[in-house]
Every structure is written in C-alpha cells, then in structure tokens.
Amino acid sequence: MTPPTLADAALDRARTHITASLSGQAPRPIVHGFFDEPTHTATFVVHDPESREAAVIDSVLGFDPAAGTLFYAAADRVIDYVRSENLTVAWILETHVHADHLSAAPYLQGKLGGRLAIGSGIVEVQKTFGKLFNAGTEFARAGTEFDCLFEDGNRFTLGGIEAVVLHVPGHTPADLAYVIGDAAFVGDTLFMPDYGTARADFPGGDARLLFRSIRRLLSLPDPTRLFLCHDYKAPGRDSFAYETTVAAQRRGNVHVRDGTAEDQFVAMREARDRTLTAPRLIMPSIQVNIRGGRLPEPEENGTRYLKIPLTTGRS
Numbered sequence: 253m254t255p256p257t258l259a260d261a262a263l264d265r266a267r268t269h270i271t272a273s274l275s276g277q278a279p280r281p282i283v284h285g286f287f288d289e290p291t292h293t294a295t296f297v298v299h300d301p302e303s304r305e306a307a308v309i310d311s312v313l314g315f316d317p318a319a320g321t322l323f324y325a326a327a328d329r330v331i332d333y334v335r336s337e338n339l340t341v342a343w344i345l346e347t348h349v350h351a352d353h354l355s356a357a358p359y360l361q362g363k364l365g366g367r368l369a370i371g372s373g374i375v376e377v378q379k380t381f382g383k384l385f386n387a388g389t390e391f392a393r394a395g396t397e398f399d400c401l402f403e404d405g406n407r408f409t410l411g412g413i414e415a416v417v418l419h420v421p422g423h424t425p426a427d428l429a430y431v432i433g434d435a436a437f438v439g440d441t442l443f444m445p446d447y448g449t450a451r452a453d454f455p456g457g458d459a460r461l462l463f464r465s466i467r468r469l470l471s472l473p474d475p476t477r478l479f480l481c482h483d484y485k486a487p488g489r490d491s492f493a494y495e496t497t498v499a500a501q502r503r504g505n506v507h508v509r510d511g512t513a514e515d516q517f518v519a520m521r522e523a524r525d526r527t528l529t530a531p532r533l534i535m536p537s538i539q540v541n542i543r544g545g546r547l548p549e550p551e552e553n554g555t556r557y558l559k560i561p562l563t564t565g566r567s
C-alpha cells in the first residue's frame with residue numbers, strides 16, 4: 253500500500269524531524285520503558301541526551317479494585333529513574349484517556365514538575381463519561397484538569413529535539429501519537445506486529461478511523477521507532493515487548509500489514525471487538541483519567557470513593 257499522497261503538513265513535519273534525528277543532524281532521543289505487568293501497560297521516559305529535558309508518557313497508578321487500594325510503586329520507579337539520570341521533566345503526556353489503568357500523572361507532576369497534556373478531544377470524552385458517571389457542575393468538561401490540550405500538528409521541543417503531535421482517532425476519538433525525534437509513541441493504535449491492533453468499540457471509537465490513523469502512522473519513514481502502550485504477549489512469545497518499527501509493522505502486523513484493505517480490517521476489528529469483555533479497571537480508570545488522573549475529593553468522613561453505574565445484564 254502506498255503512503256497517503258494528500259497534503260498532510262503535520263506528517264511532513266514529523267517525517268522531517270525523524271529524518272534529521274536518524275541522520276544525526278538532530279539529537280536522537282533516549283527512550284526508557286517501564287512495563288507494568290498487572291495492567292500490561294508500558295510507560296516511557298524519553299529525553300534529549302544533551303539538555304536532559306524529558307517527557308513521561310502514559311504513567312500508571314496501581315489499583316486493586318476489590319480492596320480499593322492504590323499503589324505508587326510503578327510511578328516511584330519512574331521517579332527514581334528520572335532522578336538517577338538527572339533529567340528535568342518538561343512534559344507529562346497522555347496518549348488518550350485510558351480504560352485499563354489509572355494514570356499517575358498528578359502524582360508524578362507533584363514530584364517531578366512538567367506540564368500535563370492530552371488531546372483536545374478530551375472534552376468530547378469528558379462529556380460522554382461525565383454523563384455516564386452523573387458528574388456535577390464542578391466537573392467542567394472543558395479539559396481544565398490539563399495544562400495543555402494538543403491539536404493535530406502542534407509542536408513542542410525536548411531540549412534540541414523537535415516533537416510533533418498527531419491526532420490518531422479510532423481507539424477513542426481523542427487519541428494522540430507523539431513523534432519525538434525518530435521515536436513515535438503511538439498509544440493504543442498499534443500493538444506488536446504479532447498481536448495486531450487496539451480495540452475500537454469504546455464510546456466514540458471507530459474501526460475505520462483507526463485503520464486510517466494507523467496507515468497515517470505507517471507512512472512515517474520505515475526506521476521510525478514505534479513505542480506501544482500495551483503488550484499482552486502474542487501466542488508463542490514468552491516475553492513482553494513494546495518497541496518495534498514502521499517497517500516491521502508494514503511487513504508483518506497481523507491486522508494491518510501492507511496490502512490489508514480498509515474494509516477487510518474493519519470487518520475483522522468489529523467482529524473481534526464483539527467478543528471482547530470490558531477491561532477489568534474500566535470504571536475506576538475512566539472516572540479518574542477523565543480528570544487528568546485526579547482522584548475524587550474525599551467525602552466528609554475523609555475517604556475517597558469511586559462510583560459504579562449499574563445496569564441489568566441479559567441473563
């Protein structure tokens with residue numbers, strides 16, 4: 253399949269920065285991954301080796317829903333790494349509102365600083381789930397819990413490294429990919445080539461949009477490093493993996509390799525999504541993550557509570 257030929261200024265800019273990074277004209281970012289096994293989530297710290305300015309992407313706050321217990325060990329590992337590497341955190345980035353783990357963004361921001369950012373589509377996600385959870389007027393649904401709401405094509409820097417934001421809807425309406433030098437953090441669009449792609453059946457999700465977002469990402473240069481938000485070990489693979497390349501995805505992704513037609517992907521994705529159950533932590537995750545990872549305010553007894561909206565099942 254040929255890359256898109258439509259004018260795509262954001263993608264062109266991303267390609268330019270990737271090429272500069274790969275050819276040595278610009279610094280190549282250093283990426284360190286942390287894998288949280290209970291939620292199968294990869295958190296990344298990416299930094300410029302010269303200025304040591306860093307971004308933390310998709311952090312995890314541990315949570316046991318049966319006991320209502322929060323765990324900070326995964327976030328503390330990130331903090332320890334940032335401090336031991338002497339990094340300055342400029343950004344705490346979310347690729348989207350996660351439905352399978354709580355974000356540790358406010359905890360990390362309190363310890364490390366940095367600006368908290370997500371896509372501007374968060375407002376749509378806040379409206380949908382604000383309604384589901386019957387949030388009151390104190391929940392503004394305007395993205396105000398975040399320091400920055402990114403649009404497609406927005407840019408930022410990590411020291412001397414240029415970064416471009418790409419809007420990649422499909423898994424949710426607000427998903428972003430962050431292209432930082434030659435490293436693209438693609439959130440829940442693609443998984444490892446042997447595992448395929450993310451589900452597209454959450455509110456505002458769309459398999460056709462997901463396909464187009466993925467093909468857009470796969471039109472980046474072949475050596476672009478892709479960092480994924482999750483891994484579940486494909487059958488026959490014994491270790492977790494969350495880094496691959498555009499070339500590897502184009503050659504062998506089991507759902508969207510080169511040559512896979514859009515309709516074929518949509519039929520596969522929608523059929524597969526009909527078989528999937530709700531993620532274990534969807535209710536707590538969404539309630540917390542639509543507020544930028546902030547926990548609900550304590551009630552008058554000093555305890556914080558999460559809600560579960562109840563519905564009736566079929567049998």
Ligand SMILES: [Fe+2]
Binds near residue numbers: 349350351352423440
């Ligand atoms: Fe997700």
